[in-house]
Amino acid sequence: MAFLEETAREIRKDIVKMIGKASSGHPGGSLSSVEILTLLYFEEMNVDEKNPRAEDRDRFVLSKGHAAPLLYATLAAKGFFPKEELQNLRQLGSILQGHPDMNKVPGVDMSTGSLGQGISAATGMALGGKIDKKDYKVYVLLGDGELEEGLVWEAAMAASHYRLNNLIAFVDNNNLQIDGAICDVMSPYPIDAKFEAFGWNVIMVENGHDFDQLRKAIEVAKKSEDKPTVIVCKTIKGKGVSFMENNAGWHGKGPNAEQVLQALAELEA
Amino acid sequence: MAEMKSTRQAYGEYLVELSNKIENLVVLDADLSGATKTNIFAKECPDRHFNVGIAESNLMGMAAGLATTGKIPFASTFAIFGAGRAYEIVRNSICYPKLNVKIALTHSGISVGEDGASHQAIEDITLMRVIPNMTVLCPADAIETRKMMDAAIAIDGPVYIRLGRSDVPVIFDEDYEFEVGKAGLLKTGRDVTIIAVGLMVGPALEAAELLKAEGISAQVINMGSIKPIDVDAIEEAAIKTGAIVTAEEHSIIGGLGGAVAEVLCEVAPVPMERVGIKDIFGQSGKVAPLMEKYGLTAKDIVAAAKKVIERKR
Numbered sequence: 001m002a003f004l005e006e007t008a009r010e011i012r013k014d015i016v017k018m019i020g021k022a023s024s025g026h027p028g029g030s031l032s033s034v035e036i037l038t039l040l041y042f043e044e045m046n047v048d049e050k051n052p053r054a055e056d057r058d059r060f061v062l063s064k065g066h067a068a069p070l071l072y073a074t075l076a077a078k079g080f081f082p083k084e085e086l087q088n089l090r091q092l093g094s095i096l097q098g099h100p101d102m103n104k105v106p107g108v109d110m111s112t113g114s115l116g117q118g119i120s121a122a123t124g125m126a127l128g129g130k131i132d133k134k135d136y137k138v139y140v141l142l143g144d145g146e147l148e149e150g151l152v153w154e155a156a157m158a159a160s161h162y163r164l165n166n167l168i169a170f171v172d173n174n175n176l177q178i179d180g181a182i183c184d185v186m187s188p189y190p191i192d193a194k195f196e197a198f199g200w201n202v203i204m205v206e207n208g209h210d211f212d213q214l215r216k217a218i219e220v221a222k223k224s225e226d227k228p229t230v231i232v233c234k235t236i237k238g239k240g241v242s243f244m245e246n247n248a249g250w251h252g253k254g255p256n257a258e259q260v261l262q263a264l265a266e267l268e269a
Numbered sequence: 270m271a272e273m274k275s276t277r278q279a280y281g282e283y284l285v286e287l288s289n290k291i292e293n294l295v296v297l298d299a300d301l302s303g304a305t306k307t308n309i310f311a312k313e314c315p316d317r318h319f320n321v322g323i324a325e326s327n328l329m330g331m332a333a334g335l336a337t338t339g340k341i342p343f344a345s346t347f348a349i350f351g352a353g354r355a356y357e358i359v360r361n362s363i364c365y366p367k368l369n370v371k372i373a374l375t376h377s378g379i380s381v382g383e384d385g386a387s388h389q390a391i392e393d394i395t396l397m398r399v400i401p402n403m404t405v406l407c408p409a410d411a412i413e414t415r416k417m418m419d420a421a422i423a424i425d426g427p428v429y430i431r432l433g434r435s436d437v438p439v440i441f442d443e444d445y446e447f448e449v450g451k452a453g454l455l456k457t458g459r460d461v462t463i464i465a466v467g468l469m470v471g472p473a474l475e476a477a478e479l480l481k482a483e484g485i486s487a488q489v490i491n492m493g494s495i496k497p498i499d500v501d502a503i504e505e506a507a508i509k510t511g512a513i514v515t516a517e518e519h520s521i522i523g524g525l526g527g528a529v530a531e532v533l534c535e536v537a538p539v540p541m542e543r544v545g546i547k548d549i550f551g552q553s554g555k556v557a558p559l560m561e562k563y564g565l566t567a568k569d570i571v572a573a574a575k576k577v578i579e580r581k582r
Contacts, residue, residue, distance in 0.1 A: 055339075102337075102366050110337060111366040114357060120327050121362055124334020124342075127319065131295070132338065151358070154327035162319075 004211050007077060008038045012240045013267050014073035014086055020260035022090040025098070028250040030070035032174040032235040033141055035209045037074045040139055044218055049079040052106040058136050059109045059125050063118025064143035064172065065099040066252065071108065072096050080107035116149030118142075119169060123155045126167040126228070137222065140169045145177030147188035153198065159228040160199030167228040168221045169200075172208065174237035176248040191232050201229040208233025240267055271438035272411075276467075277375040279411035280432055281306025283418055284343065285313045291422060295335060297321060297344045299328045304434075305345040305375045325350040329358040329372070336368040341422060347381075348374035348390035348431065352397055359427075364400045367426045371418075372397075375432040377407075378518035379551035379559050380468060382435065386550040395523030397429040398496045404449060405496040407431040409470035410440045413493055416447035424449065433518075435556045437468045449494050452502035458488030461574045462506035462513050466492050466525045469516040469544070469565065476516075476570035487574055498528050500536060507537035512577040514542045516570050518560075521545035540580035542573040 011034050019025035037060075041047065045058040062071050069089060076083045081095070088094035095104040099113025110125070112118040122140040129136050146152060159167050171191060179185050188194070192202045201224050203217045214233070221229035237251070238244025241263040244255075255263060284307065288294055300323045302308040311318035321328050325346050332342040344351065351374040352359070363370045374393065381389045397405050404424055408414040414432065421428040447453075455470070456477050465473035470491050477487040488510060490502060507513060513533060517525040526543030533541055546563055560566055 059337075110334070111362070114361045116326075117330050117333075117358055117362045120330025120358070121334035121337070123327070124331035124336075125338055126334075127331065128335045128338025128340055131317075131340070151326045151330065154321075154324035155330065158321050158324070158327055158331060161322075 004038055004042060007042055008034050009267060011038060011070070011073045011077055013264055014076070015069045016241065016255065016260055016263045016267070018069050018073065018086045018089040019254045020257065021087050023254040024090055025069050025254055026066040026252045027244055027255065028176065028237040028247070029064060029143060029172065029174065030067045031239045031241065031244065032237045033067055033070055033172045034239065035211060035214060036141060036170050036172070036233060037070055039211055039214050041074050041078050045139065046136070047107070049107065052080060056134060056136055059122070059138045061110045061118040061122040061125070061138065061140040062100055062112050063122065063140050064115065064146050065112030065118060068098065068100050071100055072105065075105065075107040081105065115143070115146040116151035119152055120155040122167060123159045123164065126159065126164040127162055129166050130162065130164065136166065138167050140167070142169055142171050144171055144173045144175065144188060144191065145182050147171065147191060148186050156195065156198040156200065163226040164228045165224040165226055168218065169228065169230045171230060171232045172235050173232050174235045176237045176246070176251065178248065178251045180248050195230045199227060201227045203229060203231045205231055205233040208235035209239055242266055271440070273436040273438055274411040275434060275436050276408050276411060276414045276432040277306045277434060279414040280373055280418070281309035283415045284310040287418065287422070288314050288317065291341060293340050295319065295340045295342050297328055297332050297342055299323060299325050299346040299350065301346050307345050325355040326358050329355040330362050332370045333362040333366070333368050336370050341369055341371065343371045343373050345373045345375065347388060348377035348393045349388055352390060352393035356396055360400050363427050364402045367402045369425055371421045371428050371430065373430040373432060376434045377431045378433060379546065379563055380433055380435040380518060380556050382556045382559065383553050385553035389551040391520045391546045391551065393431060394495055394519050394525065395527065398523065398528065402426055403496065404428040406449070406494055407467040408493055409467055409491055410437055412439060412441040412443065412445050413447060416445060417493065420447055420449050431467065433468055435468070438471050440470060447493060450497040450499060451494060452499035453491040453493065454488065455491055456489040458486040458510065460486045460510060460512070461578050462488045462490060462510045463516060463570060463574065464490045464492050464503070464506070464513060464525065464529055465516040466495060467518055469518055472565070472567040473516050473570055475567035476574065479567060479571050480574055485574065485578065492525060495525055495528055498532060500532050503529055503532045504536045507533055507539045511539050512581050513539060514544060514570060514573045514577055516544040518565055519545055521547055540577050542577040544570050544573050
């Protein structure tokens with residue numbers, strides 16, 4: 001347990017450092033999903049950093065592709081590529097593009113960035129697993145603002161139609177999008193009732209930063225017999241850095257040097 | 270009289286043949302399988318046909334996901350929806366990651382007929398052509414459709430195959446060979462070269478005969494591979510005949526005419542005329558009168574040929 005918490009802390013520090021170095025990127029929505037990815041990559045998923053494209057591996061699709069720094073920090077921590085690479089985020093020639101490129105970064109299962117498309121591709125992946133009678137799971141992380149994209153619901157309809165119980169989606173419900181609170185901009189609520197109506201199992205996680213709650217939800221999701229599952233996680237945008245928490249202004253900008261130091265000090269404390 | 274068959278019909282039939290040879294081939298459709306003819310495949314291989322419903326964006330997204338698991342998905346709907354509505358999914362989820370998806374879209378051009386402008390894609394070649402990693406093919410008849418499907422499967426990456434609704438004469442015979450990036454010289458001539466694609470290849474050949482009767486020697490090239498395009502063939506034709514006419518059932522902006530113009534300007538500038546849809550929407554009607562109304566007949570090619578020859582002087 002202490003291991004997961006320590007890993008999450010290191011991932012948070014890397015997110016802050018790499019976005020600070022790049023002077024651009026998306027800290028808020030990266031920090032809000034740290035526990036979800038930490039649990040997936042360090043406990044849940046069957047992945048091999050030495051063989052990133054292994055046929056039977058579990059897949060992960062970052063449908064909210066702008067949280068790329070989170071995915072990169074997690075993959076580096078897991079050993080898919082050297083941690084030194086993180087400092088090249090968003091730099092010319094780097095494998096670490098502003099949004100994930102599956103052909104550049106070992107361990108990235110799908111190129112994403114344009115919202116709504118990751119869940120659609122994940123649905124295709126899960127269907128591929130069914131066709132081949134494989135046991136692997138496809139995990140996908142959606143933003144709550146992302147639920148405003150129509151394609152999410154086209155995919156949601158198809159996933160339940162094809163009974164893709166091997167598809168497990170997380171919604172990072174931090175309640176904020178670029179222009180403000182999601183309920184003010186264009187409310188996707190009620191999120192649970194919508195997914196239920198689309199034929200999904202719905203699990204609500206009160207605290208998306210609590211490993212125990214997340215772990216229990218995944219255990220239930222994996223037992224689903226004929227439905228895809230969505231785990232809606234209440235989270236805090238910018239979690240762990242006081243001046244970023246619950247602040248839409250930190251959706252997509254990099255902290256300056258001073259702010260990086262303050263953030264790191266808070267994360268160390 | 271040549272046998273008549275639509276390229277969509279040839280597509281549906283050949284998918285069944287391919288399914289025997291290619292185990293990982295799957296077909297996706299968006300509630301138009303009776304029209305795109307993937308229903309022929311669905312009947313033979315129900316376990317490998319997926320009808321995603323009226324959801325073209327998800328059609329392309331799921332095809333991308335399936336490709337990551339080693340499948341070779343053929344995704345089909347009408348060209349207006351696959352190249353239009355789902356454009357950005359094709360760009361970002363299929364072409365950017367260079368996934369092995371074959372996008373076979375039917376009902377391209379105004380030969381859709383009665384459904385009218387809302388269903389007549391006249392921009393799809395342009396849209397698909399500008400996306401990096403994409404290959405763009407458009408068959409002239411049923412035989413070339415099959416050859417292009419073979420060629421598409423041999424490519425590890427996205428391919429767009431542009432198919433039509435209406436019956437067209439079968440021009441080629443079974444031993445016809447198609448190669449991506451290579452033009453087909455169908456008829457040699459001295460005075461002008463007609464470069465045609467898709468269902469305009471027939472009228473182009475007819476135009477060459479009409480011109481011959483007037484003492485004009487026209488050569489005809491089939492440019493079924495629009496991207497990559499055969500630069501050498503265009504250059505040779507320009508140097509040899511000094512005048513080019515393009516003919517396509519598509520907007521004159523950015524399609525075959527656009528692609529040929531780009532090459533000509535850089536390698537061998539000669540006078541050129543574009544036969545195609547002149548930056549206007551189509552409308553409902555029977556196919557033949559529509560083709561006449563929009564200037565897509567052998568007569569129109571003849572007129573363009575004479576005009577371009579005039580400009581040589």
